[in-house]
Amino acid sequence: MREMKDSGIEWIGEIPKSKRILRNKYMFSYEKGKLPFSTNLDKKGFAYIGASDLDSGNNEYKIYTEDETLPDAEYNDLLVLWDGARAGLCGTHKTGKISSTIVKVKADKNVYKPFLYWYYKGFENFMYQSVNGTTIPHMNKKYIEDICFINWTIEEQQHISAYLDTKCTRIDTIIEKQQKIIEKLKDYKLSRINEIVTNVDGIKCNLGRISSMKNGLNFNMTLEGNKVKFLGVGDFKDYFVLNEKEMFSEIIITEKIPQEYLLENGDIVFVRSNGSKELVGRAVMVENIDFALTYSGFCIRFRNTRADLIDDKYLLYFFRSPYFRKQLERYSQGSNISNINQVLLSQISIIIPSLDYQITALETLDKLSSSIDSIITKKQILIEKFTEYKKSLIYECVTGKKQL
Numbered sequence: 001m002r003e004m005k006d007s008g009i010e011w012i013g014e015i016p017k018s019k020r021i022l023r024n025k026y027m028f029s030y031e032k033g034k035l036p037f038s039t040n041l042d043k044k045g046f047a048y049i050g051a052s053d054l055d056s057g058n059n060e061y062k063i064y065t066e067d068e069t070l071p072d073a074e075y076n077d078l079l080v081l082w083d084g085a086r087a088g089l090c091g092t093h094k095t096g097k098i099s100s101t102i103v104k105v106k107a108d109k110n111v112y113k114p115f116l117y118w119y120y121k122g123f124e125n126f127m128y129q130s131v132n133g134t135t136i137p138h139m140n141k142k143y144i145e146d147i148c149f150i151n152w153t154i155e156e157q158q159h160i161s162a163y164l165d166t167k168c169t170r171i172d173t174i175i176e177k178q179q180k181i182i183e184k185l186k187d188y189k190l191s192r193i194n195e196i197v198t199n200v201d202g203i204k205c206n207l208g209r210i211s212s213m214k215n216g217l218n219f220n221m222t223l224e225g226n227k228v229k230f231l232g233v234g235d236f237k238d239y240f241v242l243n244e245k246e247m248f249s250e251i252i253i254t255e256k257i258p259q260e261y262l263l264e265n266g267d268i269v270f271v272r273s274n275g276s277k278e279l280v281g282r283a284v285m286v287e288n289i290d291f292a293l294t295y296s297g298f299c300i301r302f303r304n305t306r307a308d309l310i311d312d313k314y315l316l317y318f319f320r321s322p323y324f325r326k327q328l329e330r331y332s333q334g335s336n337i338s339n340i341n342q343v344l345l346s347q348i349s350i351i352i353p354s355l356d357y358q359i360t361a362l363e364t365l366d367k368l369s370s371s372i373d374s375i376i377t378k379k380q381i382l383i384e385k386f387t388e389y390k391k392s393l394i395y396e397c398v399t400g401k402k403q404l
Helices: 113-122 141-146 154-197 312-320 322-331 342-347 356-399
Strands: 004-006 015-016 021-023 028-032 046-049 078-081 088-091 097-098 102-107 128-131 134-137 148-151 203-206 211-215 227-232 249-253 268-271 282-284 292-295 300-305 348-350
Touching: 004 292, 021 211, 078 113, 097 102, 102 113, 113 154, 113 356, 154 312, 154 322, 154 356, 211 342, 268 312, 282 312, 300 312, 300 342, 322 342
Parallel strands: 046 097, 227 292
Antiparallel strands: 004 015, 021 148, 028 102, 078 088, 078 102, 128 134, 203 348, 211 300, 227 249, 268 282, 268 300
C-alpha cells in the first residue's frame, strides 16, 4: 500500500507522501486566442477552434479562417475554455487557430503534455466559482493559475496517461454501444408510431379545422412578484407527456397572466422557434394540471376542438411521427427548419380514423412506448454509472489514490 498524506487542498484530498503540491502559476504560461478578421464555412485556410470543438473526439471543423495572426494549437496542446455559460477545462487532439474563448496552456519540460488532459479532467467537477450568487462553470486566468499540480515525474505521467488511455477507451466504447442501442430503440419506436397513425383509413382534413392555436407570451422576469409555473423549450427534453409540477420551470413575474395563456389538460405545445433546429416542431402534451401553468413565447399551444372526432393522445402520437415531421419540412421548404407558425401547422393534413381504431391504436402505442422507454431508461442509467466511474477513475489516478 502506498503511504498517503493530506494535500491541504480540499478538492484534491490525499496524495502520495512522496509528492508535493505546486501552483499552476509556477508551472505554466498561457496564450489567449483572438477573434479572426474573417471566417468562412468552406474548408480553406486554418481550422478555427472554438468552444464547441473542444473534446469533440474528431477533427472536423465547421468554421475556417485565413487569419495567420491567431495563436496556433498543436496536436496534444491543452486548451482551456476561458469563460462563458459552458466553461471548463478540456484537452484536444486537434491543430488549428484558437478563438478568443480559448487559452492554450504551455508547460515546462517537466510536464508530459498528454498527461495534462487527464490531470485537468480529474478535477473538472471541482472547477467552479460563484458568479452572481449562482454556481456555474466559469474560468479566468487567476482561477486557472491557482489550481494545484502534483509533481509527478515524466515517467509517472506517461504511465498514468497510458493506463487512462486504455481504460477510458474501453469505457467510452461501452458507453457508445449503449447510446447506439438507445438510438435504435428510439428509431424503432418512431417507425411503429408512423406505421400505426399513418397507414389508416378515415377522414382527411387539415389541422386548422380541428384546433385552436395560440403563441405563448414573453415575460419580463423580476426578483419580486408571483411565482408561476412555466413551460419553456428547455422543459421538452425527450418527454411525450409532462404531468408533474416539478417537470416545469418557474418564473417570477409581476403582471397577471390572461386566462387564454394558461394551459389546460390535454393541450399540446409545440416548439415554435429555437437555436437547435432539431427541437423546432417538437410537441409535448400536458396532463394532470391542477395549477396555473403558462408557456413560452417560443412555443405554440395547440388545443383539440374536435374531441368527438379525435383523441388528444392520438394527436400527440401523430405529431411525433416521422410523417408529420416530413410535412413540416415540406411546408418549411426544406429540412433545415428554423421556425414554425400557426399558418404552417394549420395546413398540415391528418387522416382521422374511427374512434374505435384510435382506442386500439393507443393501447398498442402506450404499451410499446412504456416497454421501450423502460429499456432506454435502464440503458441511460448504465451510461450514467459508467460516466461517473470514468470521472472517479481519472480523479483517483491523477491524484495517486489509485496505485497502478
